[in-house]
Amino acid sequence: LTGYITLDSGYKNTGCTKSAITFLDGEKGILKYRGYPIEQLAEKSSFIEVAYLLIYGELPTQTQLNEFEELLKEHSDVPEQLKTILLAFPPEGHPMGKLCSVIASLSAFYPESLKPNASESEQNLTLVKLLAKLPSIVAYIQRHTLSHSYVASDNNLDYVTNFMNMAFGGHAGSTKVDPVVIDAMNKLLILHADHEQNCSTSTVRIVGSSDCNLYASVAAGVAALWGPLHGGANQAVIEMLEKIKNDGGDTAKWVAKAKDKNDPFRLMGFGHRVYKNFDPRAKIIKKACDDILNKLGIKDPVLEIAKHLEEAALNDPYFAERKLYPNVDFYSGIIYRALGFPTEMFTVLFALGRLPGWIAQWKEMRENKEPIGRPRQVYVGEVDRTFVDIKNR
Numbered sequence: 001l002t003g004y005i006t007l008d009s010g011y012k013n014t015g016c017t018k019s020a021i022t023f024l025d026g027e028k029g030i031l032k033y034r035g036y037p038i039e040q041l042a043e044k045s046s047f048i049e050v051a052y053l054l055i056y057g058e059l060p061t062q063t064q065l066n067e068f069e070e071l072l073k074e075h076s077d078v079p080e081q082l083k084t085i086l087l088a089f090p091p092e093g094h095p096m097g098k099l100c101s102v103i104a105s106l107s108a109f110y111p112e113s114l115k116p117n118a119s120e121s122e123q124n125l126t127l128v129k130l131l132a133k134l135p136s137i138v139a140y141i142q143r144h145t146l147s148h149s150y151v152a153s154d155n156n157l158d159y160v161t162n163f164m165n166m167a168f169g170g171h172a173g174s175t176k177v178d179p180v181v182i183d184a185m186n187k188l189l190i191l192h193a194d195h196e197q198n199c200s201t202s203t204v205r206i207v208g209s210s211d212c213n214l215y216a217s218v219a220a221g222v223a224a225l226w227g228p229l230h231g232g233a234n235q236a237v238i239e240m241l242e243k244i245k246n247d248g249g250d251t252a253k254w255v256a257k258a259k260d261k262n263d264p265f266r267l268m269g270f271g272h273r274v275y276k277n278f279d280p281r282a283k284i285i286k287k288a289c290d291d292i293l294n295k296l297g298i299k300d301p302v303l304e305i306a307k308h309l310e311e312a313a314l315n316d317p318y319f320a321e322r323k324l325y326p327n328v329d330f331y332s333g334i335i336y337r338a339l340g341f342p343t344e345m346f347t348v349l350f351a352l353g354r355l356p357g358w359i360a361q362w363k364e365m366r367e368n369k370e371p372i373g374r375p376r377q378v379y380v381g382e383v384d385r386t387f388v389d390i391k392n393r
């Protein structure tokens with residue numbers, strides 16, 4: 001190649017940073033946050049406890065956790081003008097576009113987030129405000145999408161219960177805040193909380209590397225997550241399963257389509273850049289899917305289709321040779337649907353879970369004083385041409 005430049009499209013074999021936050025072993029299907037196995041955290045921890053671990057590096061003591069939760073409650077509401085911004089969107093607009101815009105607007109309401117050389121406590125308050133307000137923002141986006149009114153944060157409720165209460169209309173006693181539902185949401189949010197240098201996290205890092213503020217960096221991450229090859233896959237999976245169901249549920253036909261190079265159809269929720277074994281999150285989510293649907297007494301025909309599709313694919317050489325397994329997005333949408341979320345909200349829920357990871361990674365990059373990200377290229381265009389007057393073209 002030209003001199004010292006090595007071309008690595010998609011950064012398949014390029015490490016862009018050193019990080020102490022999340023460890024993945026793609027061959028063995030291992031995922032750890034700050035050294036703790038995801039299986040233990042999903043079983044024993046809460047989402048806010050895991051957010052604390054990712055951002056500050058240690059599991060909190062009970063006192064630290066109580067203080068952190070109180071601080072989040074103190075900052076959980078959003079300014080009236082921010083609600084006005086949301087109301088300016090047509091309700092049918094995609095929720096990810098609303099989320100991206102509203103998060104980018106936060107620096108207008110909290111200008112201290114733009115302060116150069118902010119102190120550690122000022123920077124901490126900036127990240128706390130984002131983590132504290134996202135449930136209100138996401139809940140309001142759902143209410144706006146369904147043309148329902150805003151429900152204010154209720155600081156008598158814990159972080160996840162408060163979110164469900166706001167998102168589903170403030171019926172604190174309703175099934176939406178049933179402990180079974182809250183446990184499932186905590187688990188899903190924990191499993192989405194970080195995943196080393198995926199597309200959206202790398203985006204947050206590279207935008208932050210220009211010394212850009214946290215809110216705009218995270219808004220960029222939301223944009224990257226929206227794509228169906230990344231976080232948008234959880235919505236695409238449900239749309240795919242519905243299409244297969246409406247087509248008579250012939251999973252073998254759709255597996256064949258996914259293998260056909262002349263057919264643009266891909267098995268959404270399958271495959272992963274790093275995992276060449278089962279995605280450990282998919283295993284946990286698949287079991288949680290069975291548990292929560294049984295507990296809620298819900299029979300969703302797409303769950304059976306998903307299981308048949310998984311079985312058909314895993315027994316097919318095409319998928320086995322390419323080491324294509326279900327990823328985090330394959331079953332998550334079935335749970336979100338059972339919990340009552342509209343399909344177009346699924347990727348916003350992915351962002352709600354991923355926020356602590358984005359914050360932790362941005363913070364680490366800034367603490368390590370990493371240089372501005374600026375990859376090179378291999379130039380393949382015209383080399384030396386002379387301008388031609390338009391009358392002679």
Ligand code: SDX
Nearest residue numbers: 195198229230231233258266267268269270271272273322
């Ligand atoms: C997430 O990076 C992360 O960590 C992301 C994430 C996170 O937590 O942040 O885990 C979240 O984004 C999970 C992935 C969600 N996306 C999908 O489910 C979309 C469907 N999957 C694919 O598009 C694909 O598998 C990717 C995007 C996930 C990975 O793509 P790669 O690593 O670039 O692999 P590739 O596209 O080069 O595929 C390699 C081969 C190709 O076939 P050949 O050219 O070798 O013949 O596998 C085939 C592909 O055609 N292939 C598929 C397939 N995925 C890959 N064929 C059919 N269906 C699929 N889903």
